[in-house]
Amino acid sequence: MIKVENLKKSFKLTSKQQKEFNTTDTEAKSVDGISFTCQPGKIFSLLGPNGAGKTTTLRMLSTIIKPTSGTIEVAGFNVDMQANEVRKRIGFLTGSTGLYERLTPDEILKYYADLNDVSKADFEKRKKHYYDLLDMNDFAKKRIGQLSTGMKQKVSITRTMIHDPEVVVFDEPTSGLDVITAENIIKLIRDCKTAGKTVIFSSHIMSEVDLLCDDLAIINKGKILYQDTMQHFRTNMKTASLTAEFIRIVNENQPINA
């Protein structure tokens, strides 16, 4: 489970950034008092345009950066106070995730398994499971630099799941991928749900959200504008399509926590 309460994150602006953004403010609010809950066995989607605060929120959930205020609980542990416990239970995948080009999939997976204290038996079992599932056996010993984008994405997926995390965070996971490669991610997200894991993913592609999510929150300029189940979203739409409804909500910009 993920519980987020009144989460805020602001960044100090340099004088160069103040000039760039034409402001006298000394800090910029990237996330401004958001709250939501993600349940195990459900997929929660954080939807918003570029610069809405999605990535910052997910980075805070994943302990990469610290909140300015507010609390986050991941799998029963406080992100600020028990960051290491959270990290043990979290998987993190982004569309822009890179891999070490000079290492092989085998070496990368072993590296992350060791960093996550995965036992040898569990590592071998999970590796075999994903290698068979994603058809990775043929390129397991090739260097990442020699692999196609699709192959690399399969390695990223296995890396994310190698320690069998309770909570999986996907930050625009299909960004920049072709439909066939993106399909692997979609399948992974579904499998995580079936396995009873807590899944949160950010996107600005409405069709992807419609396909996967149980609950959603629309975020813009650091505030949550809409938050409900996907079922209610579909039922209460005031426009003809999901994308049009998303755009309408963002444009009207009436935050529910304003």
Place this chain on the structure above:
Amino acid sequence: MKKILTIAKKEFLDMFRDKRTLMRMILIPLLAFPVIIYLITALQAAESEKEATKELVVGYHLNGQSSAMIERMDTTAHFKFVPYTDTTSLSAAVSNDSINLGIWFSSSFDQNYEAREQGEYGVFYRSADMEEYDRFQELIKIQEEYLVQERLAQNELPAEYVQPLLLNSQGGNKSTMTETIAKYAGGILPYIFMAFCFMGCMLPAIDLFAGEKERGTIETLLVTPVNRVHILVGKMIVVTAFGLLSATVSLVGLLGSLYLMEIDPELNQIIAMVITPQLVIMLYALLIPTAIFFAGIMIPVSVYSRSFKEAQSILTPLNMAVIIPTLVGFLPGIELDYTTSWIPIVNVVLATKAMIAGDPDFGPVIITFVSLIFLSAIAVFISLKQFGKEGNVLR
């Protein structure tokens, strides 16, 4: 500790598979000196041989004086003497390089010589071709010696008449060979060590931090249950180790080439005398904290930089800040004392020189070592602070 080693092991593997790393940190330091030494010695030998056998055309203007001296010199191999009627045309011929050198005699040369006075002469030469002038001077010296002997014989005087002092064989050089080497050539060793150590640290420092940011792998690393201090230490071990490796390889390349090319057997004996196990141990005792210090000043820059290129553009000029102080080692007058032992880099260079000489004053050496430890600790602390800043890591 296990996680630190896991990170270090992975980074070593990653770096050793990088062709740039192998080229810049191992192959170039290993081959730089053998290639340079080979080229210099081969070129020098070829040039010396060419110069020694090159025929020098010397113009002369007797100015009505005896040609005896010219005739004696003309018998020397690889010299050709050509007469000129005046000094103006002789000077012009040297200026426009149609002849190599010119010699003229004063109108009273013979008369003065006969009168036991000095016979005056002049030489036209070009400083751009000093080796030609030097060869001719050797010839003139022989002539002068000949004329001295002639005068002594005429006056029935012994050779000792013009050599009033005799140096007794008792006495002589009292400094050891290592002291002499340390004073005049002792700067080379620390210079090589420091320069290659710095360059060896640079590439991994950039690749392991700025490179990781650029490749988009830093986020996934930060989500693992590994303390950031452990991540930093694991990477720092690799940066430091590559600095030491690069310095070691360059030294092996230098010494190996001197031995294998057999340039000078005496030089090999001196090297064997200077490079003792004790010196190597002490050198590494100084070099390890120095490499940590280098890593510690490079890592914050690399952490701050957005890309490999940005980090490289900041760190490359820093190279000069290390190279210039190491040049102090080449200045004979400056030694390790209670003042210089506090100056970073300079103290390592001077301490190494003192150790080569075999007479280190242990007070300043200890200050050097302690100050290096202190500086490297500060550098590590700054690295930790910078690596802990989320604004830097995700910049």
